[in-house]
Amino acid sequence: MRKLLAIGLLLALAGCDSATPDPARPLGPPQPGVLRVLAGSELADMQPILDEAAKATGVQVNMTFSGTIEGAETLARGEAGGKFDAVWFSSNRYLQTQPDAGKRLGNQVKIMNSPVVLGLAADTVRKLGWDGKRVTWSQIAQAAGAKAFTYGMTDPSASNSGFSALVGVASALAGTGAAVTAGQIAPITPDLTRFFSAQALSAGSSGWLSEAYQRRATGADAGEKVDGLVNYESVLLSMNAEGKLPQPLSLVYPSDGVISADYPFTLLSDAADDARSAHQRLTDHLRTPDVQRRIMDQTRRRPAIPGVELSGQFTQRDLVELPFPAGADAVDALLSAYFNKIRRPSRTLYVLDTSGSMQGDRIEALRSALIALTGADGSLLGKYRGFRGREELTLLPFSGAPAAPVTFLVPDTDPQPELDRIKAFAGALKATGGTAIYDSLTRGYQLLGRPDPAKFTSIVLMTDGQNTNGSPYASFQAAGRDAKIPVFTVLFGESSQDEMNKVAALTGGKVFDARSTPLAKVFQEIRGYQ
Numbered sequence: 466m467r468k469l470l471a472i473g474l475l476l477a478l479a480g481c482d483s484a485t486p487d488p489a490r491p492l493g494p495p496q497p498g499v500l501r502v503l504a505g506s507e508l509a510d511m512q513p514i515l516d517e518a519a520k521a522t523g524v525q526v527n528m529t530f531s532g533t534i535e536g537a538e539t540l541a542r543g544e545a546g547g548k549f550d551a552v553w554f555s556s557n558r559y560l561q562t563q564p565d566a567g568k569r570l571g572n573q574v575k576i577m578n579s580p581v582v583l584g585l586a587a588d589t590v591r592k593l594g595w596d597g598k599r600v601t602w603s604q605i606a607q608a609a610g611a612k613a614f615t616y617g618m619t620d621p622s623a624s625n626s627g628f629s630a631l632v633g634v635a636s637a638l639a640g641t642g643a644a645v646t647a648g649q650i651a652p653i654t655p656d657l658t659r660f661f662s663a664q665a666l667s668a669g670s671s672g673w674l675s676e677a678y679q680r681r682a683t684g685a686d687a688g689e690k691v692d693g694l695v696n697y698e699s700v701l702l703s704m705n706a707e708g709k710l711p712q713p714l715s716l717v718y719p720s721d722g723v724i725s726a727d728y729p730f731t732l733l734s735d736a737a738d739d740a741r742s743a744h745q746r747l748t749d750h751l752r753t754p755d756v757q758r759r760i761m762d763q764t765r766r767r768p769a770i771p772g773v774e775l776s777g778q779f780t781q782r783d784l785v786e787l788p789f790p791a792g793a794d795a796v797d798a799l800l801s802a803y804f805n806k807i808r809r810p811s812r813t814l815y816v817l818d819t820s821g822s823m824q825g826d827r828i829e830a831l832r833s834a835l836i837a838l839t840g841a842d843g844s845l846l847g848k849y850r851g852f853r854g855r856e857e858l859t860l861l862p863f864s865g866a867p868a869a870p871v872t873f874l875v876p877d878t879d880p881q882p883e884l885d886r887i888k889a890f891a892g893a894l895k896a897t898g899g900t901a902i903y904d905s906l907t908r909g910y911q912l913l914g915r916p917d918p919a920k921f922t923s924i925v926l927m928t929d930g931q932n933t934n935g936s937p938y939a940s941f942q943a944a945g946r947d948a949k950i951p952v953f954t955v956l957f958g959e960s961s962q963d964e965m966n967k968v969a970a971l972t973g974g975k976v977f978d979a980r981s982t983p984l985a986k987v988f989q990e991i992r993g994y995q
Contacts, residue, residue, distance in 0.1 A: 610659030617666030669993025864898030929958025
């Protein structure tokens, strides 16, 4: 049962991108005319439409934007009862594979649709000869394997867009017309490897992925050039509409099919009568033709009801919908192959503060966070967010100066002995001395050298204080700007938010906040970007 629950949590987490609860919208007790909704963060763009709906129906929606893991656990463990009246993720198909989650879902009303497709810079599409043509996933995989283009995609254990892309490509390449099975993964692994060899950017959320692509396209980020994105059609159309890209993205709709998000606004099975009535009024309103057109115009998602004509932004009207795996074994086989055999391997370096201020609970939190990434928590989710097969991992502790680095190579078969070495090293970390952040970060860049285009290369910087030893931030700027390796900074203890923001922005990374969230959970979230 524990394994089944872990599978359910993993699948459910694909329904929304990582976010933190919105403090402006506290849950509060049940109230007439108020729906307390656990929602994926991508639905924040629906707020103006929901505000209009409140005036028309008297139903106010208070959305709590959940992180992927937290949202899935809340539902699967039954902890949503009394706190939420409804859930609203991009899809319920994942939750329905897990009985403990599926039984808590009540009436489901689909509000809109958005397929996951490939968007490439217009010049790239013309060079490929795909302008105005329909191509198959197999043809796309062949071009990707020939390095004809590169793209970014979200981590399939963190975001529905990445998970849908992985399932869609696998189902199409299997070529059976049915949902992909566990036994079909090995035969199609070579084709999948060709397709994912062109993935040059990973992210834990669709929003950050889009921002990172825009930064690289405009030259604001000196990282590896990326020609396009695998993402929701709505996201790609919105990027074009904003007019900030050097050239628009041309959307490629594979002729053999896609997997779409259908955004079911779902009442929980134990919701009170007033919530049921409010849910009915609201969803009826959201599915009226006028509101469906506003959703289409404002969010660029497709209408969920017949009779509403698609606007001109949707160049492909008819889509083939690919089947979703019915069994957890197929999902497990597909994700295992993706992380440990198919995608580019990771090359990660952790620059870890072990200064005197880390003594006590803080150094213990750091030890525990690293040990959790070795799979010590025993969950399937931990397996996919932990250190992966073929990964090169370097741990660089520092205090008043950088310590001796230790590098580990995790094999794709029998990884446990190497994971045990990492666990032992992490468990022996001790806190003492000063804090030389920038000398240590510069040392990390020296160790990595130039990025390897065949690997996802990144640095994690975790510090609980401010720089007290060695060189200042200014001395690091040139190295950080030119190295083309993102730094994911972690706010912890009294670390300087301003300087951690600067490091992340300079290198094309991202800031993660572990001041009010357990460090182990933050380290796990970062894995979606590596």
